[in-house]
Amino acid sequence: MTLHISSTGPLYRIGAVSKTTGVPVSTLRIWETRYGAFSPVKTEGKQRLFEEHDVSKALLLKQLSHKGHAISTIANLDLAQLRHMSNLPHNAPQRLTAPGQPVFMAVVGLSMANRIESKKFAMGLKQNQIQVTDVLEDLTAASQAEFAEQPQVLLIKINTLQTPVHATIQALIQQHAFAQTIVIYNFATEAVVQAMKFSGLIVRREPISDSELAELLQSVLFVDQARAQEFGTTGAVIPSRKYSDQTLTRVAGISTNVLCECPKHVAELISQLASFEEYSQECLNRNAKDAHLHAYLRSISGSARSLFENALEKIAQHEGIDLREGAA
Numbered sequence: 001m002t003l004h005i006s007s008t009g010p011l012y013r014i015g016a017v018s019k020t021t022g023v024p025v026s027t028l029r030i031w032e033t034r035y036g037a038f039s040p041v042k043t044e045g046k047q048r049l050f051e052e053h054d055v056s057k058a059l060l061l062k063q064l065s066h067k068g069h070a071i072s073t074i075a076n077l078d079l080a081q082l083r084h085m086s087n088l089p090h091n092a093p094q095r096l097t098a099p100g101q102p103v104f105m106a107v108v109g110l111s112m113a114n115r116i117e118s119k120k121f122a123m124g125l126k127q128n129q130i131q132v133t134d135v136l137e138d139l140t141a142a143s144q145a146e147f148a149e150q151p152q153v154l155l156i157k158i159n160t161l162q163t164p165v166h167a168t169i170q171a172l173i174q175q176h177a178f179a180q181t182i183v184i185y186n187f188a189t190e191a192v193v194q195a196m197k198f199s200g201l202i203v204r205r206e207p208i209s210d211s212e213l214a215e216l217l218q219s220v221l222f223v224d225q226a227r228a229q230e231f232g233t234t235g236a237v238i239p240s241r242k243y244s245d246q247t248l249t250r251v252a253g254i255s256t257n258v259l260c261e262c263p264k265h266v267a268e269l270i271s272q273l274a275s276f277e278e279y280s281q282e283c284l285n286r287n288a289k290d291a292h293l294h295a296y297l298r299s300i301s302g303s304a305r306s307l308f309e310n311a312l313e314k315i316a317q318h319e320g321i322d323l324r325e326g327a328a
Helices: 014-020 025-033 052-066 077-085 111-116 119-124 139-143 163-176 190-198 210-218 224-229 245-252 262-286 290-319
Strands: 011-013 048-051 102-107 130-136 152-163 180-188 202-206
Touching: 011 014, 011 052, 014 025, 014 052, 025 052, 048 052, 052 077, 052 111, 077 102, 077 130, 102 111, 102 139, 102 180, 111 152, 119 210, 130 139, 139 152, 139 163, 152 163, 152 190, 163 180, 163 190, 163 210, 180 190, 180 210, 190 202, 202 210, 245 262, 262 290
Parallel strands: 102 130, 102 152, 152 180, 180 202
Antiparallel strands: 011 048
16 A cells, blocks of 8 residues: 655645535544544644545545444554555445446545545446555655555546656556556646647546546446456456557558458457547547536447457457567
8 A cells, every 4th residue: 555645735624524524523523532533733723724634534434434443443543554444345245236346546646535535426436436546645656656456547636737747647657557547637738738638648627526527437447347358358447559550550451361351340440449539538528518428438439449459469369460569
């Protein structure tokens, strides 16, 4: 578990913490005074102000207490320990229907992690379960992190986007092989935003509601996980593109005797699906109107594209076609 906390950042009154977490003010006071769960900042007027990591801790304490853990035994644990406990089964009730495969996600930004882990946000994700495995304070911490699991999705909340930030994110993706990356920002130049979109990132500007954020996450998930596994794709998240347009064009031009035009047709289908996937993503990035439809279309086209990429690999193995980038 990787978790980095900063002493700087926004401060919240106890009422705001209660509203965000769903924990009554009276309960928060008991957790603080009786069990020492929090150490709020006190103003000259003796008003208690809570930091972002206090909000995170209140959320986790609430989740764990609902699972049956006694507050007295967990109140003094740090965030990394609490998050590890929250990801472990603890007398979980049996479900009537099998849940979807959980999606492992690393989150950069405590405030974003608090949103993702709230009960209200979880309801917006419907059947898909998001499991936050790592929380990093910022991109610097993320660049130095050793992740507890292999997260499939990287969700980043950042104030300002600049070219060096884009380069840092790209290096992070290459280092840890995230399948999908979503960036939520406040300020940026259009050139940087477009460059990030062209590199395959999902980029949205604040303000973004919980329902809109849920749609963004839905857009990177396989529509039918069971069908995806039948075709040899593991995991619940749509992987990024395997083959460039140049490779697909080369494969489409190869003539074969055994499979006739199969390589050509499959390569052309992948190219068309990838183009529509990018178009749907652009619609999703551009505005929140009809976000549910665009998220669904991106998920459909991305799922189909990934499945056909697996099919192309099987064809290439059968026909001895080299799919490596730049092959003759």
